[in-house]
Amino acid sequence: MIIRILLILSYVVSCIRLCVKPWYYFRLNAPYFNESKGLFSKLDIDRLIPNQWRVEQWVDDGTREPTEFPVFVKPEWGQNSRGISRADNLMQIQQLRLQRKASNMRYLVQEAARGAIEFEIFTIANHQDLAKHAVLSVTQVNNTSSDKFPINGIYNKTTQYHDITPKLSREQLEKISQHASAIGKFKISRLGVRANSIAALVAGDFEVIEINLFVPMPLVLLCQQRRTIDNIRFVFNAMYALANVTKQIHKNQPHKAIFFRKLGLMRQHTIKENEVGNESH
Incomplete structure (x- = not known):
């Protein structure tokens, strides 16, 4: 800090x-x-x-399964390793999908380097x-x-x-x-x-x-x-x-509300992490 x-x-x-x-x-x-x-x-x-x-990665929408393990499942927006999980087999991938079933955040699967x-x-x-x-x-x-x-x-x-x-x-x-x-x-x-x-x-x-x-x-x-x-x-x-x-x-560079959009996504993810944590206890 x-x-x-x-x-x-x-x-x-x-x-x-x-x-x-x-x-x-x-x-x-x-x-x-x-x-x-x-x-x-x-x-x-x-x-x-x-x-x-x-390294190959794709949207984890359930239509494609990895052919090799381990793979890493991560939120599309994440940073500093937040929200990343590792799956060593197909069962673990399916468990991760169930945990985020109610989430509207998009997750990706990335092969191991x-x-x-x-x-x-x-x-x-x-x-x-x-x-x-x-x-x-x-x-x-x-x-x-x-x-x-x-x-x-x-x-x-x-x-x-x-x-x-x-x-x-x-x-x-x-x-x-x-x-x-x-x-x-x-x-x-x-x-x-x-x-x-x-x-x-x-x-x-x-x-x-x-x-x-x-x-x-x-x-x-x-x-x-x-x-x-x-x-x-x-x-x-x-x-x-x-x-x-x-x-x-340049002063004329298009302005994008990056800070507030990212802040909102981080808040949503934190809430979701807490919900998953509460469900697992």
Whole structure:
């Protein structure tokens, strides 16, 4: 919570310094927001991913069953691993469908990625060239459980983060930056990918499992090996870069009510989670 507050305050201060309206933050990735659905649709964003990096996923409407397990069932709008469940067999898929029978939220089934190691790539675009990045960090995600296919996330106590950015050369970071740009010209993003090694990640041999465009948390700030002073510097530099990108947003860019639409969806999902929890007791 402290980190999030620091990020917000730093961004607001940077916007004030640059004479930028802080609420324009919600316009940063607006071109990718599906206004008819009121969300950053995982299906829409999935279509941006080049075929060699894409993990197959589909709407879980009961007309198609997985041929291999495990699979992951996730809400179309979700982020930070909220609402994701894993199904190891057909019976578990059917149970998940029954639990959300009364829900009007659309869920997706995603096949498991093949890579052995999970990485999170956080980016902020360069305000002078949106195809490049002013901020890029790479975090390796570890899990202390014996689970081969864990659902990692900031709310999972067995998930640990390790900053590997300092280990990467300038050339390697440039390669990863190019990979991220090939997916989309996002002004701020966090990409979750799986690869068998750091070398494979750099070489482009990976699969994308998640793209967060709403309020992506730079997971590098949760790495225990980093010093507090390094995190503070990262926050200030990253948020100043983000404010610079925000300044480039054209005044005539179509306005979309992203904040309130997303807030409403999150509230609906929280209510549904509570209802499911009460039914299971």
